Amino acid sequence: MKVMITANDSSIDSMVSDRFARAPYFIVYDIESQKSEVLENEFLKNSHGVGPKAVQIAVDNGVAALISAVPGGNSMEALKKAEIDVYDGRGLKVSEAISKMKSGELNKIL
Amino acid sequence: MKIAVLSGKGGTGKTTIATNLAYSLNLSGKEIQLLDADAEEPNSHIFFDVTYTEEEAVNLLLPVIDTNACTHCGKCAKACQFSAISVSSKYIMLFEYLCHGCGVCSMVCPVKAISEKPKEIGKLKFGHTYEGISFGEGILNVGEPTPVKVIRQLKKHMISDVDVVILDSPPGTSCPVVETLQGIDFALLVTEPTPFGLHDLKLTIDLIREMNIKMGVLINRYDGTYKEVEKYLKEENIPLMMTVAYDEAIARSYSSGQLFSKVREEYVEEFVELFQKIEAMVAC
């Protein structure tokens, strides 16, 4: 299963971003292989519609869950359709958030 | 003659001036058309007894996706510059309020699964006032992001053989204002004598200069205490066309939806003189 985490920086030790679609990096982490891939958010500075673009990135990478801040209304609607679970990872490091999600300690938003 | 009445931000009395100008010029025997282009908050009609005779829808063409034909190839989502379509192997969805109605998605769909249907984003209403002023207004539906298309369509109804067309412009300096100002002969800028009014006035002046339109300024709620606006206009060589006094009777007439030129009749003559100044400026 793959998880996407919105991050402030490109490493797994960086903090989970407190913005969803305007996070600087998206880290796609594969729980089975424990491999991660870092994607730079190329839509960061777009003026509108960044939420659906970020959801599209999650969909295109085949993730089953997202760890982030609370996404906006447009994004939530798309995430629901895409059947992607959303967890609140604010205030945690990316690595901490992943292990907490595995142990069921993260607050599920969707 | 086409005159746009505008202001840097809301609340300066732009509508008050546009409506009183229309009323006064009509009273002086001119044939007038008043168009309310402030489509997010069209208020001009409040000051008149308007009989509406015509209505017209303003539509955007929205994509309609045939989910049976869709192969989920994702080309439409990639081509859309506004992120209005999201596609996965499981679903395809449209975010209506992000859609600009540009037609690119139907253009790129390889299996022709996307057709289009009109969606009403606003409407235009036309009629005439009790005094005989030809009246029109654009109304943007609540929740729609931009009134530009409503304004564009409204302006197609400008009557060429009236003496004066007066446009009540949206506030600010963004794209709806630029749309309103296209092809206008004169911009009448309404401001109030405060540091905030002056700041916003400067921004508006920059815009009008860039668009190369003749302009003049009217100071509303003028009480003579704050002189910076006049000082600035003198420095910039922009004519101060008229002032309207800070006056309780005017404020009261506004809050009850009355034209102040009916309460303070001396303003009728002042508005007529204002128009003569505008005519002279546009002629040269």
Next chain:
Amino acid sequence: MLRQIAIVSGKGGTGKTTLSASFAYLAKHPVMADCDVDAPNLHIILKPEIKETHEYIGSKKAALNQSKCVKCGICQQVCRFDAVGFDEGRYFIREYACEGCNACVMKCPAGALELVDSLSGKYFSSKTENGPLIHALLGLGEETSGGLIAEVRKMAVKVAREQEIPVVIIDGAPGIGCPATSSISSTSYVIVVSEPTMSGLHDLKRIVQTVKHFRIPMGIVINKYDINEFQTDEIVKYCEDESLEILGKIPYDKMVKTATEQAKPVVAYDSLASDEIRKIWNKVENIAMKR
């Protein structure tokens, strides 16, 4: 921990900036972020000295290469925004009307069109007597942008971290659209300013729903509460039903007009409105700063 407090309203003109400017004085050296990029006004009161200017490129627009143009007019046919004009034998792009949809670029048989980055505004990092101010100015004829607001907020957080300032106060964009959302997302506390007018309660409800969506705690301020006591009662009733805390009710006060004319914060003068604003700030400090 850094706290971000946003001041918002469902509609412009409710006194949001009046309140923000006063908080700038009461909060003892906060970072101020003016996110009302459409009509930025905070700098008029705070009188900043600009330290850094950054350009914001938030949109793309079509650009036509005249030397490649074969004058077929297909671009003009496919454009739904009247953004392609024809004058003196050549086609041209009306930049203000172009929405950057790419249709003309895709259909041009000569490859004469492309989408290029367009400068949509600027943002500034400034210094004032009361602390840093981050503000922005949207380009003339540009449309309001959540992206520019996001840049302002990012810069505000950066400055707060660098100077070890514990609080960012955000003068939010009015309304409930993308700019408003961008002003409140991931803040620690939101102050909603409302007015007892015909549309006041309606506007309040819409913004409250938006804040609730983001699960951010909030409090309500009723400005000029005594101009219409009936509408004020309606707002109070709604807040009770929704368990929303009313932080304070600011009376209509002539001193506010004086302060505005002098370009000073209301709290620089002794008045009833000023007293109430001080009380509101004390409450906000207790709630938001200690959470």
